[in-house]
Amino acid sequence: MAGLGLGVGVLWLSLVVLLPMAAVVVSGFEDGAGTFRANVTTAEALSTIRLTVGASLLVTVVNAVAGTLIAWVLVRDRFPGQRLIEVIIDVPFALPTIVAGLVLISLYGPDGPFGVNLVGTRTGVVLAMLFVTLPFVVRSVQPVLMAMERDVEEAAASLGASGVTTFRRIVLPTIAPAVLAGAALAFARALGEFGSIILISANLIGKTEVASAYMLKLVESDDPVAAAGVATLLLVVAVVVLVLLDVLQRVAARRGSTTPRPAGGAQ
Amino acid sequence: MRQVLRTIAVAYVLGLVALPVLTVLRSTFADGVGPVLDVLTSPDFVGALRLSLTVAGLAVVVDTVFGVGMAVVLVRHRFPGRRLLDAVIDLPVSISPIVVGISLILVYGTDGWFGPGLEAAGLQVIFATPGMVIATVVVSLPLVVREVMPTLEEAGTEQDQAAQSLGAGPVARFRRITLPTIKWALAYGVVLSLARSLGEFGAVRVVSGSVAGESQTLTLFVNDNYQEFGPDAERAAFSAAFVLMTIAVLFIALIALLRPKETT
Amino acid sequence: MTGRTGRRGKVAAVAAAVAVAAGLAGCGGSSAGSDSSSTIDLVAFSVVKSAYDSLGEGFAATLAGHGVTLKGSYGASGAQSRAVVAGQKADVVALSLTPDVDDIVEAGKIDPSWNSGPDRGIVSSSVVVLAVRKGNPKHLQGWADLVEPGIGIVTPDPGTSGGAKWNVLAAYAQALGPARDEAAAQAYLQSFVRNVVSWNDSARAATDAFLKGTGDVLISYENEAIAARAAGVELDYVVPSSTFLVQNPAAVLTDAGPAARDFLAYVRSDAGQKVFGSKGFRPIDGSPGTVTGVEGANDPAKPFPAVATLSTVDDLGGWPVVDDEFFDKENGLVAKLRNEG
Numbered sequence: 001m002a003g004l005g006l007g008v009g010v011l012w013l014s015l016v017v018l019l020p021m022a023a024v025v026v027s028g029f030e031d032g033a034g035t036f037r038a039n040v041t042t043a044e045a046l047s048t049i050r051l052t053v054g055a056s057l058l059v060t061v062v063n064a065v066a067g068t069l070i071a072w073v074l075v076r077d078r079f080p081g082q083r084l085i086e087v088i089i090d091v092p093f094a095l096p097t098i099v100a101g102l103v104l105i106s107l108y109g110p111d112g113p114f115g116v117n118l119v120g121t122r123t124g125v126v127l128a129m130l131f132v133t134l135p136f137v138v139r140s141v142q143p144v145l146m147a148m149e150r151d152v153e154e155a156a157a158s159l160g161a162s163g164v165t166t167f168r169r170i171v172l173p174t175i176a177p178a179v180l181a182g183a184a185l186a187f188a189r190a191l192g193e194f195g196s197i198i199l200i201s202a203n204l205i206g207k208t209e210v211a212s213a214y215m216l217k218l219v220e221s222d223d224p225v226a227a228a229g230v231a232t233l234l235l236v237v238a239v240v241v242l243v244l245l246d247v248l249q250r251v252a253a254r255r256g257s258t259t260p261r262p263a264g265g266a267q
Numbered sequence: 268m269r270q271v272l273r274t275i276a277v278a279y280v281l282g283l284v285a286l287p288v289l290t291v292l293r294s295t296f297a298d299g300v301g302p303v304l305d306v307l308t309s310p311d312f313v314g315a316l317r318l319s320l321t322v323a324g325l326a327v328v329v330d331t332v333f334g335v336g337m338a339v340v341l342v343r344h345r346f347p348g349r350r351l352l353d354a355v356i357d358l359p360v361s362i363s364p365i366v367v368g369i370s371l372i373l374v375y376g377t378d379g380w381f382g383p384g385l386e387a388a389g390l391q392v393i394f395a396t397p398g399m400v401i402a403t404v405v406v407s408l409p410l411v412v413r414e415v416m417p418t419l420e421e422a423g424t425e426q427d428q429a430a431q432s433l434g435a436g437p438v439a440r441f442r443r444i445t446l447p448t449i450k451w452a453l454a455y456g457v458v459l460s461l462a463r464s465l466g467e468f469g470a471v472r473v474v475s476g477s478v479a480g481e482s483q484t485l486t487l488f489v490n491d492n493y494q495e496f497g498p499d500a501e502r503a504a505f506s507a508a509f510v511l512m513t514i515a516v517l518f519i520a521l522i523a524l525l526r527p528k529e530t531t
Numbered sequence: 532m533t534g535r536t537g538r539r540g541k542v543a544a545v546a547a548a549v550a551v552a553a554g555l556a557g558c559g560g561s562s563a564g565s566d567s568s569s570t571i572d573l574v575a576f577s578v579v580k581s582a583y584d585s586l587g588e589g590f591a592a593t594l595a596g597h598g599v600t601l602k603g604s605y606g607a608s609g610a611q612s613r614a615v616v617a618g619q620k621a622d623v624v625a626l627s628l629t630p631d632v633d634d635i636v637e638a639g640k641i642d643p644s645w646n647s648g649p650d651r652g653i654v655s656s657s658v659v660v661l662a663v664r665k666g667n668p669k670h671l672q673g674w675a676d677l678v679e680p681g682i683g684i685v686t687p688d689p690g691t692s693g694g695a696k697w698n699v700l701a702a703y704a705q706a707l708g709p710a711r712d713e714a715a716a717q718a719y720l721q722s723f724v725r726n727v728v729s730w731n732d733s734a735r736a737a738t739d740a741f742l743k744g745t746g747d748v749l750i751s752y753e754n755e756a757i758a759a760r761a762a763g764v765e766l767d768y769v770v771p772s773s774t775f776l777v778q779n780p781a782a783v784l785t786d787a788g789p790a791a792r793d794f795l796a797y798v799r800s801d802a803g804q805k806v807f808g809s810k811g812f813r814p815i816d817g818s819p820g821t822v823t824g825v826e827g828a829n830d831p832a833k834p835f836p837a838v839a840t841l842s843t844v845d846d847l848g849g850w851p852v853v854d855d856e857f858f859d860k861e862n863g864l865v866a867k868l869r870n871e872g
Contacts, residue, residue, distance in 0.1 A: 006340045010352070012333055016405050017358055020370030023380055027373050043870075066279055073276040077269060085277060087519055088284050094515035094522070096466030097364075098486045099291075099508045102493065106294045106505075107287040110744055119743040120729075131283055163268060185360070192363025194469040195486070199493065202740040204729040212365040216473060217732050219369055220610035221690030223860070228373060231366045238361055377617045386618075394619035476619040478572060478604040491605070494735050495580055497762035 021235075028229035039226040040233045044205055044214065049230070051122070052211040053237055056190035059129040064183045067137025068175065074138075075145040093135045097195025104128055105199045120202040125210065128196045133186035140182030144175050176252035184245040191238055291512065295505040298498075306506035314480035315488035315507070322396065322471075322484060323464035326403035330460045334411025335453065339445065341412075342419040343427075359408045367405050368473025371398060394476045399484070402470035407463040414456030415449045422448045455525040462518040466511065485511060569598045571791050574615055575625040576608035576693055576779070577735035578755045581762075582655070582810040583625065586798055589806055595793040607733035608693030615640065615784075622787035623795060625654065625779065627693025627734075630850050632780045645782040652780040654798050655754075655812045658838055659701035659775045662741065662749040662756045665765040669747050673771050674705050678722035683746035685729050687737040689858050689865055694734030696858060698750040699865055701775035703857070704842035708773075717864070724868045742766070752777055757811030757834070761827030768829065773840035776817040817841055 029036050039045065074086065092100065104127060108118040118124035148171070156166045194212040201208035211234055218227035295303060306312055341353060359367065374380045375392040385392060392398045426448075430440050446453075468486040477487045485507055492504035575583055580603060587601030604611070604619070608627035615621045616638040624641075626632055632652065635641045646652030663671050671677065677684055687695035699720070706712075706719035728746045731737040734755060741749035742764060756768035781798060783791045797803050804814070811827060811834070814820035819835040828834030847853050857864045 002340055002344050005336045006344070006346070009333060009337045009340060013352075013355060016371075016401055017355060017408065019380070020367075020374045020405075021358065021362075023373035024366065024370045066276075069272060070276040070280060073273050077273050079273060079277075081277075085280050087516075087523065088280055090519045090522065091284050091288065091515065094462045094466070094518045096468055096486050096489075096511050096515070098468040098489050099466070099511045099515075102489060102504065102508045103287040103291045103512075105743075107290040111294075113290060113293070117744050120740065120745045127283075131287070134280070134283060188361035192361070192366065194363060194365050194472075195490075202729065202743055202745050203731055203736070204740070204745060207728075212363045212469065215363075215365050215369060217688065217691060219372065219473065220607065220613070220732060221688070221860075222609075222613055223690075224369070224373060224378070227369050231363075231369060234363070234366070242361065391618045391620075394614055394617060476574070476604050476614050477606070478574075478602050478620075480600075480602050481572070482604075494577075494739060496759050496764060497581075 071141035100196035101199040124200040137182035338415040364469030411456035418452040577733035607691040622791035625781040683728040685746035688730035705773040754811035757827040
């Protein structure tokens with residue numbers, strides 16, 4: 001019975017995930033390694049990859065810090081409106097990406113209420129990525145903070161350690177694995193993000209065109225080999241960064257006291 | 268210090284998320300509720316809503332069956348390649364939805380690996396509903412599995428083994444022991460999966476021809492109308508976006524209610 | 532929390548609300564659904580939704596079109612053509628340029644005699660114009676102004692967009708001049724390409740980018756500029772003294788029903804052409820014609836100024852030659868110029 005279930009499950013997984021992903025990697029090299037290299041090193045390809053990877057890294061770092069801060073405030077503080085903030089944090093999770101795009105352009109576009117126009121700017125792209133990756137680190141760190149036993153912190157405080165020191169030497173090592181796990185999810189999300197960026201970026205070549213938009217254009221221009229090539233390259237980048245973060249996570253987990261399981265539900 | 272941190276955190280969340288969302292509300296209802304209702308009752312909108320619900324519904328059913336089955340197999344059995352399977356299930360979350368769409372075209376499109384075979388059998392996957400369903404299934408694939416697994420792990424197998432020793436068959440055991448155990452985690456996973464499926468845009472954009480009223484999901488409706496001129500189209504885009512936003516908030520409320528043990 | 536019962540109650544309430552909403556949507560929609568025999572699937576390029584919506588309504592008011600609904604998909608012409616080849620359901624295609632229809636003919640889905648009539652399959656025409664910000668703050672009056680340093684040109688990408696190809700040909704042909712100076716034309720095109728700030732994936736996407744603040748000038752169809760202005764958009768446009776004739780084809784697919792053929796006949800008819808005229812399209816030969824009262828045109832009473840030098844694709848050797856020379860992905864002139872810049 002279990003064998004049958006496993007077989008069916010693996011077959012389904014192969015049909016919808018494994019085979020298609022294999023097709024991406026294989027198709028990238030369909031016209032030879034030379035063509036693959038040519039496809040991923042065109043000026044446009046390089047600029048989109050540079051922009052996407054760079055912006056994703058920046059956004060991951062910012063939201064790792066901000067996410068940790070927000071998780072800290074939500075767990076350790078009590079203030080009116082806290083439940084509302086909790087709900088607001090989940091909005092980027094549940095909101096369709098194109099709606100997020102519309103939301104961003106109505107505030108930061110030419111018809112926005114504050115007269116700010118970020119359409120066609122890299123700032124707009126970064127803002128979109130920040131928006132969609134906000135919840136990851138917050139939701140990853142929160143359960144760990146909640147499960148933490150406060151006695152070590154209180155002991156440190158009674159011995160005269162400042163808040164910053166306590167945070168640095170006691171809290172941080174404990175939550176570090178969770179921060180890194182959330183950061184990994186955030187990075188992967190930002191790298192592949194499309195719907196929320198496409199409107200505000202105006203897709204300017206060499207300036208605000210992200211990799212996902214470039215790949216779409218390649219597919220629509222009847223160049224699926226090039227699209228597959230760029231996708232493969234991005235996959236490699238993603239794997240490298242994710243493995244790195246995983247290694248860091250294991251190191252941090254060994255140093256810290258607990259290895260928590262991050263909250264699920266990532267998009 | 269506490270005040271400072273609190274202020275920064277609240278300001279960041281409000282500024283980044285709440286402010287844009289409020290701005291959309293303002294744009295949607297700039298001319299009152301009437302025009303919005305006109306959009307919501309128009310045939311194109313209703314068609315898009317129905318298609319979204321159909322595609323998402325089918326995808327969630329597939330994801331749930333797959334998710335529960337896989338969770339049971341992964342938690343209760345040891346077999347070679349188990350860790351690899353575990354990792355592969357997580358793969359869709361790390362891939363761009365555009366790449367998901369491209370990968371499906373490369374296999375199921377007319378020039379794809381199965382293209383000639385599908386064409387011979389008269390089956391159209393890409394640029395038709397099956398393609399859209401598969402794309403939606405893929406992007407929400409891990410959600411149910413990941414929610415159900417920890418609960419199953421925690422519950423252990425004693426009850427199940429006891430029932431087995433008493434002669435209960437696998438289906439009965441599943442129905443009467445496993446399912447009640449994972450009930451809330453499963454509900455949580457299903458809601459997450461439904462939210463994700465309804466909101467899918469990128470992957471569907473790649474594999475759909477977006478014919479208004481036919482192959483245009485609600486998210487594609489928003490995008491296509493945004494591209495048209497004039498206040499009517501703009502209102503259509505914002506109204507549909509508003510509906511999606513409302514559904515998203517409903518889901519958040521459901522998620523908050525169902526989230527295992529983590530509410531403050 | 533009030534315990535499991537209370538939570539279950541809340542969950543049930545929320546779930547019920549969602550179910551009711553979905554149910555209402557289902558009920559509301561059942562009357563809007565139509566069976567496939569009275570639906571025409573139109574696959575068209577990105578800027579013509581408004582025109583074909585009106586054409587669909589006009590057709591439905593005729594005897595032949597009674598009870599027929601037109602369902603349209605609008606996107607970049609090249610991409611749409613490829614989608615139909617790849618199996619997207621279509622009864623009628625209305626694309627930006629003839630090669631995009633020929634690709635579908637080659638795939639065996641359209642009869643090769645589709646353009647054997649007197650109009651060669653063309654249903655709508657326009658000219659390439661320069662769209663600028665309201666008031667023309669940078670005083671761009673013609674093609675020469677576009678290649679000044681610092682001017683940002685917005686045009687779509689020829690890889691996906693039909694409008695993009697018309698724009699490139701217009702830029703090239705006007706520099707070719709009566710002397711047919713190919714070197715000058717190529718030099719101009721090089722400067723033109725260098726000033727392009729965004730190669731959007733469709734003509735409509737280019738318009739959108741321009742309207743949202745990108746660049747200083749948008750190269751587009753005259754009908755697109757007129758449609759934008761008619762919708763209240765703040766835009767001005769210049770019809771250059773030397774520009775290019777845009778001719779858009781339409782064809783019926785071989786396995787389409789009779790309703791589709793009737794629709795195409797309507798589109799070609801005087802009534803259909805009048806609808807096109809009201810939406811800012813010129814008479815098929817590109818001349819000013821006698822159309823008047825076109826909302827959104829610079830002068831609604833005389834919407835289509837005569838163009839002193841109107842070049843056509845035939846002047847450059849016809850589409851097969853042009854498509855290869857200019858737009859071949861590797862060796863085409865545009866690809867070469869983009870890689871140099």
